[in-house]
Amino acid sequence: RQCVVHLTHAHAQQSALPTAYHVRHGEYRGGGGSAHWTQFNVAGELFAGRGVAAVGMNDIARAAGCSRATLYRYFENREALHTAYVHREARALNRRLAGLVGAVADPHERLLTALTQALAMVRESPALSSWFARTAIGAEAAEESAVVQSMTAGFLMSLDGDDVAAAQRRARWLVRVLTSFLTVPGRDADDERAILAEFVVPLMLARSAPG
Numbered sequence: 339r340q341c342v343v344h345l346t347h348a349h350a351q352q353s354a355l356p357t358a359y360h361v362r363h364g365e366y367r368g369g370g371g372s373a374h375w376t377q378f379n380v381a382g383e384l385f386a387g388r389g390v391a392a393v394g395m396n397d398i399a400r401a402a403g404c405s406r407a408t409l410y411r412y413f414e415n416r417e418a419l420h421t422a423y424v425h426r427e428a429r430a431l432n433r434r435l436a437g438l439v440g441a442v443a444d445p446h447e448r449l450l451t452a453l454t455q456a457l458a459m460v461r462e463s464p465a466l467s468s469w470f471a472r473t474a475i476g477a478e479a480a481e482e483s484a485v486v487q488s489m490t491a492g493f494l495m496s497l498d499g500d501d502v503a504a505a506q507r508r509a510r511w512l513v514r515v516l517t518s519f520l521t522v523p524g525r526d527a528d529d530e531r532a533i534l535a536e537f538v539v540p541l542m543l544a545r546s547a548p549g
Contacts, residue, residue: 382465
């Protein structure tokens with residue numbers, strides 16, 4: 339039985355958040371030209387139930403109803419599948435955030451809203467939160483993901499017009515800040531929001547500060 343794992347060929351994509359910064363990473367070429375996500379949904383259920391580190395390719399293939407050989411036709415190893423999964427979820431999260439912050443005019447409030455909502459969205463998803471439960475896998479995956487880094491840099495550029503190189507540096511640091519909150523949360527949501535508002539947002543938007 340065939341796994342439903344055909345993925346589209348890589349295309350240049352524009353972040354759902356306002357930016358001209360294009361993303362060209364994280365897709366795997368499959369037959370048929372249509373994107374089907376059954377294997378990722380199965381993987382997400384397993385991640386939520388067992389933890390990311392405990393789920394292997396055998397587990398995913400068995401749960402998806404296909405052979406290991408079929409799964410390995412599309413992903414050379416577990417790390418490749420992890421990368422593709424992270425990229426898919428990052429793009430989905432990005433689209434949701436775009437709908438929430440698109441109408442927020444003030445750059446500081448827009449960034450603060452995006453950061454707090456991103457944390458909330460990851461935590462409310464059992465599959466995503468499992469990447470940060472007593473493990474560094476999620477932080478490492480975000481740090482190494484070109485898609486996560488590019489979309490974060492693109493969003494920062496849309497706020498204050500920073501140049502690409504500077505936005506990339508800030509994005510790497512911002513991703514580390516968010517993953518640290520996901521790994522070791524603050525006292526509560528208000529505490530995290532206060533920390534982000536006082537220390538993180540002003541630094542990220544130093545170029546656009548009044549005066």
